[in-house]
Amino acid sequence: MKHRGRVWKFGDHIDTDVIIPARYLTTTSPEILAAHCLEDADPTFAKKVKAGDIIVAGENFGCGSSREHAPIAIKTAGIACVIARSFARIFYRNAFNMGLSIYESEDLWDRISDGQKIEVDSGRGTIRIINSNADLMRIQPIPPFMQELINDGGLMKHLSKKRS
Amino acid sequence: MGMTITEKILCEHADLKEVHPGELINARVDIALGNDITAPIAIAEFEKAGGGKVYDRDKVVLIPDHFVPNKDIASAGQCKVMREFAKEQIITHYYEVGEAGIEHAFLPEQGIVLPGDLVIGADSHTCTYGALGAFATGVGSTDLAAAMLTGELWFKVPRTMKILLYGNMQKWVSGKDLILYIIGMIGVDGARYRAMEFAGETVEKLGMAARLTIANMVIEAGAKNGIFIPDNVTREYVHGKGKRNYKFYTSDPDAEYAEVIEIDVGKIEPQVAFPHIPSNVRDVSQVGEVMIDQVVIGSCTNGRIEDLRIAAKILNGRKAAPYLRLIIVPATREIYKMALREGLMGIFIDANATISPPSCGACLGGHMGVLANGERAVATTNRNFVGRMGHSGSEVYLAGPAVAAASAVLGRIAAPDELAWGSGS
Numbered sequence: 001m002k003h004r005g006r007v008w009k010f011g012d013h014i015d016t017d018v019i020i021p022a023r024y025l026t027t028t029s030p031e032i033l034a035a036h037c038l039e040d041a042d043p044t045f046a047k048k049v050k051a052g053d054i055i056v057a058g059e060n061f062g063c064g065s066s067r068e069h070a071p072i073a074i075k076t077a078g079i080a081c082v083i084a085r086s087f088a089r090i091f092y093r094n095a096f097n098m099g100l101s102i103y104e105s106e107d108l109w110d111r112i113s114d115g116q117k118i119e120v121d122s123g124r125g126t127i128r129i130i131n132s133n134a135d136l137m138r139i140q141p142i143p144p145f146m147q148e149l150i151n152d153g154g155l156m157k158h159l160s161k162k163r164s
Numbered sequence: 165m166g167m168t169i170t171e172k173i174l175c176e177h178a179d180l181k182e183v184h185p186g187e188l189i190n191a192r193v194d195i196a197l198g199n200d201i202t203a204p205i206a207i208a209e210f211e212k213a214g215g216g217k218v219y220d221r222d223k224v225v226l227i228p229d230h231f232v233p234n235k236d237i238a239s240a241g242q243c244k245v246m247r248e249f250a251k252e253q254i255i256t257h258y259y260e261v262g263e264a265g266i267e268h269a270f271l272p273e274q275g276i277v278l279p280g281d282l283v284i285g286a287d288s289h290t291c292t293y294g295a296l297g298a299f300a301t302g303v304g305s306t307d308l309a310a311a312m313l314t315g316e317l318w319f320k321v322p323r324t325m326k327i328l329l330y331g332n333m334q335k336w337v338s339g340k341d342l343i344l345y346i347i348g349m350i351g352v353d354g355a356r357y358r359a360m361e362f363a364g365e366t367v368e369k370l371g372m373a374a375r376l377t378i379a380n381m382v383i384e385a386g387a388k389n390g391i392f393i394p395d396n397v398t399r400e401y402v403h404g405k406g407k408r409n410y411k412f413y414t415s416d417p418d419a420e421y422a423e424v425i426e427i428d429v430g431k432i433e434p435q436v437a438f439p440h441i442p443s444n445v446r447d448v449s450q451v452g453e454v455m456i457d458q459v460v461i462g463s464c465t466n467g468r469i470e471d472l473r474i475a476a477k478i479l480n481g482r483k484a485a486p487y488l489r490l491i492i493v494p495a496t497r498e499i500y501k502m503a504l505r506e507g508l509m510g511i512f513i514d515a516n517a518t519i520s521p522p523s524c525g526a527c528l529g530g531h532m533g534v535l536a537n538g539e540r541a542v543a544t545t546n547r548n549f550v551g552r553m554g555h556s557g558s559e560v561y562l563a564g565p566a567v568a569a570a571s572a573v574l575g576r577i578a579a580p581d582e583l584a585w586g587s588g589s
């Protein structure tokens with residue numbers, strides 16, 4: 001799969017309370033959650049973000065609460081994928097289970113600025129910064145089982161397929 | 165090669181002879197837990213996948229605790245979704261607000277989770293039950309849906325790090341201070357994807373309340389689970405509680421650890437985690453003057469009777485500082501009753517505290533104690549992220565019940581020893 005989009009850059013340890021504050025957890029409506037995505041980190045983020053944009057973050061993205069509302073908010077806000085140095089484990093599970101594309105890259109964060117455009121080729125495992133002569137960067141290969149989840153469209157569809 | 169307790173529990177629940185760190189397994193789930201925030205999404209996913217009956221109505225636990233008593237019309241709707249599902253599925257372990265309290269305090273107290281169990285919960289603090297010698301880990305709503313449907317779930321076997329605690333704890337130091345100290349030492353991702361196994365002579369002497377507090381916060385170090393080897397303290401705690409069989413697992417002497425960290429707890433003084441990350445800890449003596457607007461004593465971390473007793477000891481005959489809101493939250497109905505019987509509630513009320521019903525409420529900035537812009541709170545909860553207890557311009561300082569109670573009296577972050585103590589007290 002290829003994603004091409006503008007980068008929104010965040011730091012380390014972006015927690016799920018910041019991604020979607022608890023005051024909005026009285027709903028499960030993806031649209032309402034998306035309207036408040038990352039509000040406590042950047043109050044106007046949800047208004048600025050466009051379909052196909054990409055979040056690039058540092059270490060431990062998605063730490064804290066297990067709320068799946070966080071990947072739902074990100075996905076519904078139009079984010080094509082999240083690339084971080086590392087992910088907190090519950091967020092990592094949730095993303096694969098509900099079908100948000102996420103990738104790990106050691107190098108990207110240091111080399112990218114907010115607002116630049118990148119192209120991610122998950123098939124080849126590469127990231128390219130558009131309009132720059134920086135080298136191609138690699139994303140960590142996705143474990144086969146996780147790839148199966150993605151191909152099947154998330155955990156529930158994967159289970160239905162196995163059970164039928 | 166031997167196995168750790170975490171590996172053994174996973175191994176047996178996957179019907180395998182051995183497991184290795186990094187391996188992906190499918191394992192049977194003994195208890196699958198959801199609450200009023202996470203269950204509605206799980207229920208929708210469950211229905212979308214064809215629904216039908218849950219795999220075992222005795223093994224699904226649904227607790228409305230986050231926004232109860234219903235804080236507004238929307239949260240009332242969430243609770244209603246869960247209640248109707250529980251009714252329709254005749255879920256054994258569904259409890260209304262007055263019956264239960266905060267899920268992670270309630271489940272161990274009632275023997276719903278037991279040693280040797282494999283527990284998943286769509287709530288990150290599900291790791292609390294590791295205190296009993298269970299494998300317990302937080303997952304998302306879709307995972308809960310899958311477990312409700314099939315009774316199984318996929319897991320990656322974590323590597324284990326061992327935390328060896330030795331020495332005697334200083335006065336006023338509790339389980340909360342130990343775990344804050346450890347998080348400060350290893351960082352909020354110091355145990356990412358790992359199991360944290362607590363051992364050593366100090367651990368053997370720790371009561372169950374302290375163990376529950378410690379296991380509760382391993383997620384704040386990024387861990388998958390925290391675990392204590394069950395012993396006599398465990399045996400005494402679960403005695404007469406469980407209605408199911410349980411099993412004590414232990415780690416083999418030749419089990420392999422990713423890392424062993426030794427800590428002399430005698431050096432640790434009461435800890436305070438500054439905003440906005442739980443690893444930002446300081447010794448209480450190094451805090452300086454931090455004025456506060458609110459103190460919350462409660463939550464799944466520190467809302468047990470042992471915590472309330474410590475708070476009462478400090479608040480007895482004293483009052484909350486002027487303009488400060490002191491909120492005390494007994495974590496379950498049973499704890500509430502015990503606190504009443506022991507006279508703690510009278511002490512709290514005389515100290516001008518307000519008593520919140522057993523609920524998450526203030527801990528996640530839900531209701532019953534939300535902070536305004538610029539306000540500061542000391543809380544015995546587990547997270548101090550930006551906006552955690554209210555406005556994104558508010559601040560949360562995490563501490564144990566002793567520091568929280570002393571701070572409430574003095575109106576600033578303070579150690580209990582800063583109060584005047586008469587002889588004999």
Ligand code: SF4
Binds near residue numbers: 230266268524528
């Ligand atoms: S008390 Fe706080 S941390 Fe514990 S389950 Fe409730 S909201 Fe989560």
